[in-house]
Amino acid sequence: MSAVPVTKDGEPVSFYEIDEHEHPEGNSTMLGFWMYLMSDCLIFAVLFAAYAVLGNSYAGGPSPKEIFELPLVAVNTAMLLFSSITYGFAMLSMEGGRQRIMQMWLVFTGLFGLAFLSIEMYEFATLIHEGAGPTRSAFLSSFFTLVGTHGLHVTMGLIWLVTLMVQVQKHGLIPANKRRLLCLSMFWHFLDVIWIGVFTFVYLMGTLR
Amino acid sequence: MTDPQAPANNPHADHDHDNGAAHGTRGSYLKGFFLSVILTAIPFWAVMTGAFKEPSTAALVVMLFAAAQIVVHMIYFLHMSGKSEGGWTLMALIFTIIFVFITLTGSIWVMYHMNANMMPMQAAADM
Secondary structure, eight states: OOOOOBOTTSOBOOSSOOSOOOOOTTTTHHHHHHHHHHHHHHHHHHHHHHHHHHTTOOTTSOOHHHHOOHHHHHHHHHHHHHHHHHHHHHHHHHHTTOHHHHHHHHHHHHHHHHHHHHHHHHHHHHHHHTTOOTTSOHHHHHHHHHHHHHHHHHHHHHHHHHHHHHHHHHHOSOHHHHHHHHHHHHHHHHHHHHHHHIIIIIIIHHHHO | OOOTTOOOSOTTSOOSSOSSOOOOOHHHHHHHHHHHHHHHHHHHHHHHHTOOSSHHHHHHHHHHHHHHHHHHHHHHTSOOOTTGGGGHHHHHHHHHHHHHHHHHHHHHHHHHHHHHHSOOHHHHHHO
16 A cells, blocks of 8 residues: 655665664763763662661660761861872873873872771771661661762772773773773762762761751 | 863764863862862861851751862862763753752651651550
């Protein structure tokens, strides 16, 4: 009944692309990675919501004011902020093609990240030792989940950082490595943004309550 | 935007240096860093010294500083702008912010009313 529509030359009209067009490697990686970060943001949003709901349920246990040590948190915040700026300098060196200097900045970033994690581990260990572990109350469960998830992200970032440093040492600053370093850069700065939320809503506002 | 070469209107143009992501400069990173230090130090100082007598005022101030610092990080460290990736990163960010807002306010609102309307333990025991 209906004929296949053809052009003047007798070729069938194609309503969609028949041949796969070219996708340069890594062309959409940065946007894709941004999408991942946004979905990760939702995970943290849900954990923040859980903390907001459960943060007042002490079950007769300690309140935030009694257990949070703000000077320690301030030092921790500084560590993460320093690691952000050193990673930024590493990216500038990368763009200038100065591999050795970039590696040096990445080492500094890793050390600051490690310092952050060590302080957090110390804080967690102290809390658990004082009997304020995650099983004590709903407040502490949600606290450990939220802050622990952030710490886990930083741990993963550190493993990723070391992996990339080895990759760069082996293969140099090839486009693939540059792309990976840019992704880690976004990940690392993103974790710093999440930490702003953590120290504000959990530590500072917890102390105010 | 400090980078005039950012390929904003032609994302598929051949450019070998990156994938359309914007760059920072030494100056922009340092600027972001110092702004962050200030925006972190003030709320910590305010809470630790008890500069505000009213806790609700202090909470509001602390939250405003956090919001400002998040914007600083987005611009100077994550190089967010309306032009990166042809505007798609900004679209994704706006969607996420809306989603986060609904999740947070919805959870807090619903759970607060659940708690407020819950039958007291004693009343339930008397029934």
